[in-house]
Amino acid sequence: MQQLELQIDELLRASRRLREENMLLKAQQSTWISERAKLVEKTETARTRIEKMVSRLKELDNDL
Numbered sequence: 001m002q003q004l005e006l007q008i009d010e011l012l013r014a015s016r017r018l019r020e021e022n023m024l025l026k027a028q029q030s031t032w033i034s035e036r037a038k039l040v041e042k043t044e045t046a047r048t049r050i051e052k053m054v055s056r057l058k059e060l061d062n063d064l
Helices: 002-063
Strands: none
Touching: none
16 A cells, blocks of 8 residues: 555656646747747848848849
8 A cells, every 4th residue: 555655646746747847848839939930020021121132233233
């Protein structure tokens, strides 16, 4: 009986630890998703600016 109680206590500790780890991983995932969205937005902004600069350079080249 005592052995069974020890095993149950061990399972409860493992369950608690896994629950905490899961919560931490979900928080990290949320952070990574947010960071990725910001990077995608910055990339799109940079792409748009570069495309505008290339268009201006082509216009300048055509004017010459």
